Amino acid sequence: MLQTEQILQGRYQLQQQLGNNAGRQTWLATDTGTSPASLVILKLLAFSPEMQWEEFKLFEREANILKQLSHPRIPCYRDYFSLDKQAGAGLCWFGLVQDYIAGSSVQQLLDEGRHFTEGEVRSIATQVLEILRYLHGLNPPVIHRDIKPSNLIIAENKQVYLVDFGAVQDTAAAAGATFTVVGTTGYAPLEQFWGKAVPASDLYALGATLIHLLTGTPPADLPQRNLRIEFKGQVSINPNFVSWIEALTEPDLELRLSGAGVALEALETGRFISSPLQEIQPLFRTRIRIEKSATQMKILIPGLGLRFFGYLLVWLFKLTMLVVLGVSILVIVICPLSLILLVAIAGLYEGSFTAIICMVLGVWTLIALFIFTDLGYLFPSLKDGCVLFIRLLNYLLTEQFNLFKPSLSNTSIYLERSFCRLERHLLGFCYFRKLEQTSDRERKNFLDLIGQVVYVKVGEKYYEVAGMTQAECNWLVKEIEDWLR
Secondary structure (H helix, E strand, C coil): CCCCCCEECCCEEEEEEEEEECCEEEEEEEECCCCCCEEEEEEEEEECCCCCHHHHHHHHHHHHHHHHCCCCCCCCEEEEEEECCCCCCCCEEEEEEEECCCEEEHHHHHHCCCCCCHHHHHHHHHHHHHHHHHHHCCCCCEECCCCCHHHEEEECCCCEEECCCCCCEEHHHHCCCCCCCCCCCCCCCHHHHCCCCCHHHHHHHHHHHHHHHHHCCCHHHCCEECCEECCHHHCCCCHHHHHHHHHHCCCCHHHCCCCHHHHHHHHHHCCCCCCCCEEECCCCCCCCEEEECCCEEEEEECCCCCCHHHHHHHHHHHHHHHHHHHHHHHHHHHCCHHHHHHHHHHHHCCCCHHHHHHHHHHHHHHHHHHHHHHCCCCCCCHHHHHHHHHHHHHHHHHHHCCCCCCCCCEEEEEEECCEEEEEEEECCEEEEEEEEECCHHHHHCCEEEECCEEEEEECCEEEEECCCCHHHHHHHHHHHHHHHC
16 A cells, blocks of 8 residues: 655655546645655556556556646646555555646635636637647647536646546557546547547537536536537637537537637637538439538529520619719709709700700609708708618618519528528629627517418518428528527
8 A cells, every 4th residue: 555755766765646536546745856845646546457458558558648748738748657566565566647737726716605607718718729739739749528517627827737547549550449438527528439429529528618617517417419518508708619510519529610710710710711601412403502501601592594685674774773863962052043044944944855854853853851951850951861861772672662573583501509690692692691690589589480481580580582392491490490590
């Protein structure tokens, strides 16, 4: 039995036992072989008949991996040795020595009732991702496989350290080999229990750890739906941060954020630029294109289009409206003198074509004056009035007169966890765009399917998406509802 004050290997003096579990012991010790003497962490594994051979392989692999690592927030490797039965009080021991980090584990802080703020959780996430970017960037990549609160140390200088590489996997060594399944329930993703851990597996464990910090509840004790940890109802944080954590803990490996560098960039920018978009192919032929990932969905519904004469008529109408608008503004600028001038000209050239034109312009001037005078209380400047007039014109053309039928134009729908954007394009121009942030409650009433028309809710209004067959409508609605879930 090892005792306090006992010296191992002639230099490591045992000070305090930190852990004792099934043939494993962890000690705080003093390295008397340095000047001045320094504190170290000493991990010991008893070599006994009860020990599983895989335990020794994991212990030895941890020592071999730590020799290769050099990162300021990973405790430095110092030594690896073995003790005979005489020195080990009747047992053979293998020892691994690392630097001691003064601080507390995140698990200890949680046990003490510590509540972490959103800012603190973001800081922890950023620091752990920086460590993982280093580990995953090695050749071959090193996968920790056991990220959880007890393996994160917050030092006295507020820096976060990643410890306990006992479950680490060297991907080169993993090829063609069989390893003991390692990981902690609630923090390890499914592929890890199948023996197929990849760098994205560490991202899942980090996401589960962050959920524990935000909710105060271990992820294994939280409800799940479709293998996804349900935690949003228990936190009140930035929706983008929630979406980012959801992207980390995506059960489907192909839809999860792919690497630490990608996840770090997504956290800093608020955009999931690396979330892989996959095109969804239906079992029937369709012009509709759907691409989706864990964090976003893009839908393109091509319109029926307009023939050449339709294009010509539309552009002639738009040109006419622009000319009328320009003349209106010109007349308004020179009012009321212009009205007097038009009446005088009409009197001089009574019965002529010019008089008729002048009278028409005069009537138009009166109408324009009435409109802009009536709105003058709200929009005192002419510029504001013109802008309002253009917006009204666009509203009448697209919404009231329905000149550009939704089935004629291309419709694009962009979905993310916190917003929805609907766009309509005709002749290469986007003539309508609506963007709104959405909540979970609003997304429950996001769609409505009536006959062969799908209605998408953006903000407080439903917008028609037509020009599809019944099969296309049903498929589109199902894909959107599956993504929302």
